[in-house]
Amino acid sequence: MRRGIASGDGESGTLQHFNFSFPTKESAEKVGLIQIECYLNIPATELNNRTPYEDVVRNKSATNFFNTFPVIKEAPLFEYYQQILSLSEKEFAYKSVYSKTGGVLNIFNLQIRESMDSELKTLFSRCEEEKEAIRLWKDRPSELWSNLPPKLVWAGGGKIERELILDFSQYLTRMVRRKEFDTRGDALITAIQHLRVWQFQPNEICSGMAPINAIIKEREEIYKRKSAFFKENHIECDFV
Amino acid sequence: MAKKSLQRYLAKIGKEFDVVLTEENYKEVILEEVESPPALLDYLRDYMEKNEPTLEWGCLMFLFIKADEEKYVPDIEMYYKLLARYPPNWFTEVGMAELQLRYYGNIFKARDGFFKGLELRPDNAHCHYNLGFIYHLLGVFNKSFEHYEKAVINHQTANKPKELKARSLYNLAVIKISVERDYEEVERHLKEALAAMPRYPEAKRALKQLRRWK
Numbered sequence: 001m002r003r004g005i006a007s008g009d010g011e012s013g014t015l016q017h018f019n020f021s022f023p024t025k026e027s028a029e030k031v032g033l034i035q036i037e038c039y040l041n042i043p044a045t046e047l048n049n050r051t052p053y054e055d056v057v058r059n060k061s062a063t064n065f066f067n068t069f070p071v072i073k074e075a076p077l078f079e080y081y082q083q084i085l086s087l088s089e090k091e092f093a094y095k096s097v098y099s100k101t102g103g104v105l106n107i108f109n110l111q112i113r114e115s116m117d118s119e120l121k122t123l124f125s126r127c128e129e130e131k132e133a134i135r136l137w138k139d140r141p142s143e144l145w146s147n148l149p150p151k152l153v154w155a156g157g158g159k160i161e162r163e164l165i166l167d168f169s170q171y172l173t174r175m176v177r178r179k180e181f182d183t184r185g186d187a188l189i190t191a192i193q194h195l196r197v198w199q200f201q202p203n204e205i206c207s208g209m210a211p212i213n214a215i216i217k218e219r220e221e222i223y224k225r226k227s228a229f230f231k232e233n234h235i236e237c238d239f240v
Numbered sequence: 241m242a243k244k245s246l247q248r249y250l251a252k253i254g255k256e257f258d259v260v261l262t263e264e265n266y267k268e269v270i271l272e273e274v275e276s277p278p279a280l281l282d283y284l285r286d287y288m289e290k291n292e293p294t295l296e297w298g299c300l301m302f303l304f305i306k307a308d309e310e311k312y313v314p315d316i317e318m319y320y321k322l323l324a325r326y327p328p329n330w331f332t333e334v335g336m337a338e339l340q341l342r343y344y345g346n347i348f349k350a351r352d353g354f355f356k357g358l359e360l361r362p363d364n365a366h367c368h369y370n371l372g373f374i375y376h377l378l379g380v381f382n383k384s385f386e387h388y389e390k391a392v393i394n395h396q397t398a399n400k401p402k403e404l405k406a407r408s409l410y411n412l413a414v415i416k417i418s419v420e421r422d423y424e425e426v427e428r429h430l431k432e433a434l435a436a437m438p439r440y441p442e443a444k445r446a447l448k449q450l451r452r453w454k
Contacts, residue, residue, distance in 0.1 A: 023345075105379060116348060144348075146379030188345030192377045199379070200418040 020169040021176055023187035027108050031169060032077045034101045036084055038162035041155075041222050044068075053156075054229050056085050092230075092237040094120075094134045097150045103157045104165045105146040105199060105215060108192050112144045134238050152216065154239045155223035161215050163205045171198050242296065249299035257306065266298030273305045274331065279397045283330055283361055291327045301332075308335050313343055330360040334367065341370070347377055365391045365398040369408055376411070381419050388412045406437035413446065426450055 022028040040053040046068045047055045056062045062085040066073055072081055090096055098112050114120070119142060123133035138154075141147040175194050181187035199212040206214030227240045253259050261269060267288050271281055287293075293301075300323050307315035320336050323329075337353025340346045351374045357367040368391040375384035388408045391398075395405035413429035416422045427450055433443045 110346070110348070141380075143375070143378050143380045143383065147381075183343045183345075185340075185342045185345035188347075189342070189377065192347075196376060196379060197418070 019173070021173045022169070023108070023181070023191040024184065026110070027191070030101055030107050031165060033080055033084070034103055034107065034157070034165050035162055036077060036080050037101050037103070038157040038159070038165070040084065041158045042162070051225075052085075053226075056087055057091075057229075057235070058233065062086075092235060092239075094138070094150070094238040097154045097239075100153050100156065102145040102148065102153050103161055103215060103219075104168055105148065105195070105212065106153075107165075107168075108188055108195065109145070116144060117142075138239055148216070148219070151223055151239045152219040155219050155226055157215065158218045158222050160206050160218045164203070164211050164215065167203065167205055168195065168198055168211075246296045246299065249296065249303065253299060253302055257302075259302070261295065261298055261302060263295050266295055266302070270298060270301050270305070273302060277397065277399050277401075279361075279364075280331070280399075287327075287329050293326055297323070297326050301329075304332055304335070313339065328356065328360065330357055330364070333357050333360060334370075337370070341374065347374055350374055351378075361397075363390070363394045363397065365394040365396070365401070365404055365408075368394060369398070369404055372408065372411060376415070381415050385412060385415050388415070402436045406433040406440050406443065409433035409436065410440070410443050410446070413443075417450075423450060423453070 020028070020031070022031070040056075041051050043049045043051050047065070050058070052065050055065050055068075059065075062082070065085070066081075072078060075081070095114060098114055098117075101107075102109060102112070119140060120133070120137050123137050124130065127133040127136070138151040139149050141149050142153075145153045172191060172194050176190065179190070181190065199215075200210045202208045203211050203214070205211075209217075223239075230237045230240045250261060253261055259269065267285075270288075271284060274280060274284060300319050304316065304319035304323060307319055316335065316339055320332055323332055333353055334357040337350045337357060340353055341350035351371065354367045354370045354374065358364060358371075361367070368387045372384050372386075372388035372391055375381070375387060378384075388411050391408040392405055392412070395401045395408070398404040409429045410433045413426045413433065416425045416429060427447070430443050430447045430450065434440055434447070437443075
């Protein structure tokens with residue numbers, strides 16, 4: 001297990017740090033990316049109750065967002081913010097889902113590529129029009145992302161999932177403390193097994209709901225909000 | 241070139257394992273080495289009859305089996321690659337799938353490997369069991385459940401049929417309790433698991449705990 005450090009931006013803009021153990025370097029880094037992905041979906045008063053994501057899409061640039069929260073420029077994860085917020089036309093195409101983290105439920109997944117998406121391949125071959133294939137595909141639970149449909153992977157998580165990722169990181173760190181693993185596979189499998197137990201345990205962060213249900217519920221709300229925003233701004237998007 | 245490598249394999253097998261492989265005996269030696277349930281031996285017999293492999297295949301297969309026994313990853317991968325010029329066989333495909341899963345933690349590649357295993361031996365319980373496990377890791381519980389159920393139905397094809405049946409039933413109980421909270425079904429699965437393998441501490445413990453909850 002690798003020890004890592006991640007930071008999250010608190011409501012007030014201060015940084016919180018925590019230590020954790022994760023099975024691979026990739027998954028430890030993903031914690032930071034998931035936190036940012038979630039943070040970008042949380043409305044901010046400084047942005048007139050828009051989410052950072054909406055602000056960046058509306059302004060076609062992240063400048064206003066970074067100027068509003070200058071502390072982020074100093075954050076160790078600033079590079080990741082820039083990476084995620086370099087939203088181009090690609091963000092609105094179905095392919096953008098493969099650049100998303102998939103959130104806490106998919107923290108141990110490797111990078112998912114379109115070539116791995118057999119469901120999409122099948123639909124492309126069955127449907128006459130590509131648009132129709134994408135319309136069907138985006139709603140179907142996918143085994144590439146722990147049974148989340150692509151549209152919810154694209155939408156991303158929010159406030160609750162951002163807290164849950166910290167909760168899971170601490171849970172996993174407690175569970176694997178002082179354990180040694182012979183292989184990368186062994187370490188990954190153990191971590192994923194803990195994730196699958198954790199996701200069903202009632203959790204105070206989500207008012208006693210199981211994290212899996214809370215995550216889906218929150219992502220559905222974020223998806224609805226994003227859909228409404230895209231329609232309002234006449235932006236064409238494969239996911240809406 | 242091919243003759244040279246054949247001589248090299250034969251020499252290696254003779255030196256390291258004290259076995260003399262010949263055109264006449266290699267099929268029997270492979271079957272002895274596999275030492276597995278009748279269903280797998282029948283499969284390999286059938287494979288050798290249909291594909292008429294060569295002595296070189298026999299050498300590579302022998303060395304793959306030995307590397308697999310020793311869990312020596314570089315050799316497993318090397319002999320798997322060298323065997324790629326012959327028609328795929330269940331033993332090597334599943335061996336590689338296990339390596340992808342347990343050594344590398346590459347779940348998607350392992351999933352594909354076990355599916356390939358099922359293509360070569362449809363209804364094979366070992367592949368269904370591993371796919372049940374993989375889909376559990378992937379968080380796709382309906383598919384996990386389906387494969388564990390198929391592992392129970394086809395358990396006779398496994399190396400240790402009773403153990404595989406019991407472990408599949410236990411895992412079905414785990415899904416029932418985590419996803420559906422269906423305690424009646426959980427109890428039924430656990431009892432069946434214990435009937436198949438009476439010395440199964442996890443199942444005993446789970447059943448005790450369940451009775452306390454009920």
